[in-house]
Every structure is written in C-alpha cells, then in structure tokens.
Amino acid sequence: MLGIQEISDRLEIQEMLVAYATAIDGQDFDALDRIFTDDAHIDYTAFGGLAGTRAEMKEFLASSMGQFTACQHLIGNPEIRVDGDRATGRVMCLNALGIPVENGDPRIALLGMWYIDEYTRTPEGWRISRRSQEPSWTQGLGDVSERTRDPR
Template sequence: MLTLQEISDRMEIQDLMVRYSHAVDTGDWDALDTVFTADALIDYSAMGGSKGGLAETKEFLASVMPGFGAYQHLIANSSITVDGDTATGRTMCHNPMVFKGEDDETPGPTMFCGLWYLDTFTRVDGEWRISARSEEKSYMYIAPTA
C-alpha cells in the first residue's frame, strides 16, 4: 500500500510532466526553468533533436517549434518509482505535429511521433524537477496532406 507521501510525490511528478507539456505546447520556454533542474541533461536525439543542458534545449525548441503550425504532447501510462528525494519514470508520449504549409493558413503534412520519456527526478527545495530526460523512440510517421 502506498503511503500518503508516496501518493503526493507521484501526483506532484505527474503535474510536473503536464507542466512540461504545457510549456512546450504554448512556447513558454522560460517555464521550463521550473520543470528542469539548472544542471539537467536533456537528450532528444532519439527523435532527431538536440542533446544538452537546459539553455541548449530551450534554444533548440525556440528554433524548431515555429516551423509547426500546431502540436500537442499527450502523455500517459507513467510508471514512476520514488526513492526518497529522487525518482525515475517512464512515460508514454503521443506527439502529433502539423508542419506549416505554403502560407501560415494552410496546414502541411502531419508528423506523428510516439515515444517514451525516460526521466530522473530530483526534489529541490521541496519541489520535484526533472534532472535528466531522454527519449526512447517508438514510431515516427509523416502523413501527407490530402
């Protein structure tokens, strides 16, 4: 049976992952400062992205995300293991991304990305943060426009 602390930790970590998704989906790169530790290692290379620290990751996202007209990070099926002030997690992500078309009004092809986030979490000053994140690729499919 889970203790109240374990339940609270898991809920706080799940909220953290939702905050990550919202920050990326709204382009609020500074909000990532409240999601990751200052020294986090973030590895998006399995899906063709960057690998580096928080500053490099924010720069990467700010440079590539404007090329998409729409996108969503849909996360589910988190498996979280808490051990005191550290935790690990594996979370499924379905991420449809619509490329911009010829003009900003016309959508281009849609890329469907399926992956798992592999995370290490650290409690910092009483709040959970992601201290390491990598991605495990499941699928990537680009559906042509109609």
Template structure:
C-alpha cells in the same frame, strides 16, 4: 500499499510532466526553469533533436517549435518509482505535429515516444534532472488541411 507521501510524490511528478508539456505547447520557455534542475541533461536526439543542458534545450525548442503551425504533447501511462528524494519514470508521449505544406496542404507528423526521466526533489519540489527520449514511431500523413 502506497503511503500518503508516495501518492503525493507521484501526483507531483505527474503534474511536473504536464507543466513541461504546457510550457512547450505554449512556447513559454522560461517555465522550463521550474520543470528542470539548472544542471539538467536533456536528450531529444532519438527523435532528431538536440542533446545538452537546459540552455541548449530552451534554445533548440525556441528555434524549432515555431516552425510547426500546430502541435500537442500528451503525456500518459507513467511508470514512476520513488526512492526518497529521487525518482525515475518511463512515460508515453504522443505528439502530433503539423508541418506546413504547399497550396494549403500540410503533413501531419505523428510522433510516439517515451520520456525516460530521472527526478530529484529540490527545496521540497520535484524537478527533472535528466530526460532522454526513446523513439517508438514517427508516421507522416500527407495532404492534411488546416
């Protein structure tokens, strides 16, 4: 049976992952400072992205995400293990992304992945210290209209 603290920790971690998605989907890169630790390592290389520190991650996202006319990050089915002030999780991310095409036609890229995260509690708040993407699939649907 989970204690009230364990339930609270899990809910706070799930909320943190939603805040990450919100920051990315709205292009508010500075909100990521409230999601990650200052010394976080973020590895998006499994899906063709960057790997590095938080500054590298924010720069990569700020350059790449605006090239997609539409996208959403849905995070779900988190398997979270809490051990005091640290935690780990494996979370599904479904990320449809629209890529611009010619003559109004676009390509819908469906990205399925897992986030493998390590969390730490910093000054009473959970933060992501390490995030690694694990690829499940990438599927293209061409001729999609906007």
C-alpha cells in the same frame, strides 16, 4: 501499499509532466526553468534534436519549434518509482506536429515515444534532472527530424 508521501510525490511529478507538455505546446520555454533542475541533462537526439543543458535546450526549442503550425503532446501511463528524494519515470507520449505545406492545410506528423526520466526533489518541489526519448513509432514524419536538427 503506497504511503501518503509516495502518493503525494507521484501526484506532484505527474503535475510537473503536464506542466512540461503545456510549456512545450505553448512555446513557453522559460517555464522549463520551473520543470528542470539547473544542471539537468536533456537528450532529444532520438528524433534528430540535440542533447545538452536546460539553457541549450531552451535555445534549441525556440529556434526549431516555431516552424510547426501546431504541436500537441499527450502524455500518459506514467511509470514513476520514488526512492526518497529521487525518482525515475517512463512516460508515454504521443506528439502531433503540424507541418506547413504550400497552398494547403498543414500535414500532420505523429511521433510515439516514451520519456525516460530522472527526477530530484528540490526545495521548490520535484524537478526533472535527466530526460531522454525512447522512440516507438512515427507516422508522416518525413523530413521532421531534418527540420528539428540544431540550426547552428
């Protein structure tokens, strides 16, 4: 049976996961400062991105996400395991991306994946300390991974 503290911890982590999706979809990359720890390691290489620090990911996302006409993350089925001030998670994500095409409606690419996370309780609340992606499937991806590669 789950205790009140673990229920509270899981709910706070789930709210943070929603905040992440909202920040990415709204291109509010400064909001990631309230979602990831200062020393977080983030790995987006599964779909052609890069791996690095929170600051590096904010820069990468700002330069790569602007090319899409829309972005929508739907997260669900969070498997969260709390152990004191640390927790792990595997969170399903369906990511739809609008890809501009000349003289027409955007093409939609769909990515099915899981986020594989580690969380840390901080004085400000739970934060993601480590995140990677585990791909499941893609549809209409085409050259999306090329488009999201580090432009530097």
